[in-house]
Amino acid sequence: MGTDRPPRRSKSWIVSIWIALSTLGLITAGAGLVALQPASADEPRVATSVCEAHELKAILEQNPDAAVEIPAEFDKPFPSKAACDSHVLAWDDLAEGPRQPIPFSHQHHAGEWEIDCMYCHQGTDRSQMAGVPSVELCMGCHEHFPAEYDELEGIQILKKHWEEQTPIEWVQIHRNPEHVQFQHQAHVRAGFECQDCHGPVQEMHKLYLVPDTQWWQYGLPAQKLEMGWCIMCHRENGGPEDCYACHY
Ligand code: HEC
Numbered sequence: 001m002g003t004d005r006p007p008r009r010s011k012s013w014i015v016s017i018w019i020a021l022s023t024l025g026l027i028t029a030g031a032g033l034v035a036l037q038p039a040s041a042d043e044p045r046v047a048t049s050v051c052e053a054h055e056l057k058a059i060l061e062q063n064p065d066a067a068v069e070i071p072a073e074f075d076k077p078f079p080s081k082a083a084c085d086s087h088v089l090a091w092d093d094l095a096e097g098p099r100q101p102i103p104f105s106h107q108h109h110a111g112e113w114e115i116d117c118m119y120c121h122q123g124t125d126r127s128q129m130a131g132v133p134s135v136e137l138c139m140g141c142h143e144h145f146p147a148e149y150d151e152l153e154g155i156q157i158l159k160k161h162w163e164e165q166t167p168i169e170w171v172q173i174h175r176n177p178e179h180v181q182f183q184h185q186a187h188v189r190a191g192f193e194c195q196d197c198h199g200p201v202q203e204m205h206k207l208y209l210v211p212d213t214q215w216w217q218y219g220l221p222a223q224k225l226e227m228g229w230c231i232m233c234h235r236e237n238g239g240p241e242d243c244y245a246c247h248y
């Protein structure tokens with residue numbers, strides 16, 4: 001008989017604290033069902049963009065009773081959910097790499113939509129920004145997209161450049177010093193993939209310099225773009241090691 005008492009006592013102890021806390025509004029999650037049903041939970045969340053509508057549809061899929069409202073104007077398949085998500089991730093300040101003027105995702109364009117690297121990086125060559133696509137090239141596709149895309153800030157910025165005829169000032173990530181000669185063609189022709197030197201670009205929303213360490217002579221480490229990085233690969237694959245091949 002005496003053994004029944006402690007559990008009972010502790011139960012009522014828990015209940016009284018629970019009631020006290022919920023009266024004070026300190027328990028929001030557990031007590032919310034009874035005491036603290038917030039007024040806002042009854043008001044449906046109304047989508048104000050196609051991207052938000054995707055978000056709310058995902059909530060609805062998990063919980064069919066969720067209070068959610070999607071106006072017809074935002075109940076559209078495009079921009080796709082993947083495009084909305086990539087757009088956020090390409091400007092993720094916690095991810096490595098510089099913040100670009102437009103949240104442009106390689107994962108989305110080159111991965112998801114399988115647009116060929118060379119379609120955008122046609123003349124990837126010696127000159128500084130030669131390899132980065134022009135506003136015209138972007139608009140070649142985006143001009144034909146439905147108006148809903150204008151809700152994406154990146155598309156707004158792109159179209160502003162298009163109207164004002166100003167180039168986008170992309171932040172360059174890979175750059176050799178002036179005294180170094182590097183040509184993409186020789187390397188692409190030798191059979192290297194872009195990813196051999198730039199990493200899995202098609203999986204990256206935000207680009208950064210993917211580290212690569214080569215153990216150079218005397219066991220010294222050479223980081224990507226350093227001389228030892230170039231020479232180690234040349235040594236292994238029959239590239240030139242003569243100073244004048246790389247230096248003018
Ligand atoms: C070959 C066609 C094509 C070209 C060229 C192209 N895009 Fe896109 N872009 C797309 C497609 C397709 C989508 C995604 C559509 C969807 O899923 O809703 C997209 C989505 C986007 C998005 C939203 C997703 C994201 O990455 O943030 C932005 C912003 C964007 N493009 C900017 C650009 C810019 C800037 C350029 C030029 C550097 C460019 N696009 C060039 C086809 C293209």
Ligand code: HEC
Nearest residue numbers: 109110115116117120170171172173174194198201202207
């Ligand atoms: C739709 C156009 C588009 C496609 C397709 C594309 N890129 Fe890009 N790329 C860009 C733009 C715009 C930038 C500049 C902004 C940035 O760095 O994200 C860029 C930047 C880069 C850079 C960094 C250049 C620097 O500043 O050092 C590399 C490397 C690169 N791309 C490689 C690739 C590879 C590899 C692929 C294929 C897997 C690819 N890109 C496909 C548009 C494209």
Ligand code: HEC
Nearest residue numbers: 117121125129130131132174175176182187192193194197
């Ligand atoms: C052998 C290594 C290597 C390969 C393979 C390679 N790159 Fe590069 N990439 C570099 C180096 C090194 C730089 C810096 C070049 C400079 O500053 O002169 C660079 C710079 C770039 C840049 C920015 C500067 C510019 O020239 O516009 C882009 C964009 C780029 N690469 C895209 C690509 C793409 C796309 C491919 C595949 C078609 C590719 N790269 C293949 C090593 C490589």
Ligand code: HEC
Nearest residue numbers: 176177180225226227228230231234240241242243245246
């Ligand atoms: C395969 C290409 C390649 C070859 C071959 C090469 N270099 Fe370099 N070198 C580079 C690159 C890339 C850099 C710039 C990156 C760095 O400083 O590590 C560089 C940088 C240098 C620098 C430093 C310049 C500075 O601003 O600090 C010197 C000096 C130099 N190289 C001398 C030589 C000499 C001497 C040879 C021949 C024995 C040689 N290099 C062969 C690619 C090469």
Ligand code: HEC
Nearest residue numbers: 181182186190196225229230233234237238239240245246
């Ligand atoms: C992933 C391996 C690899 C890396 C990294 C690499 N190279 Fe090369 N490079 C080669 C090979 C292989 C060749 C020989 C290609 C041929 O003969 O067709 C070559 C050829 C060259 C040539 C001669 C081009 C010509 O027209 O004959 C130069 C210059 C050069 N590389 C510079 C560089 C510089 C500078 C770097 C570093 C910034 C670098 N390479 C990094 C593999 C590489």
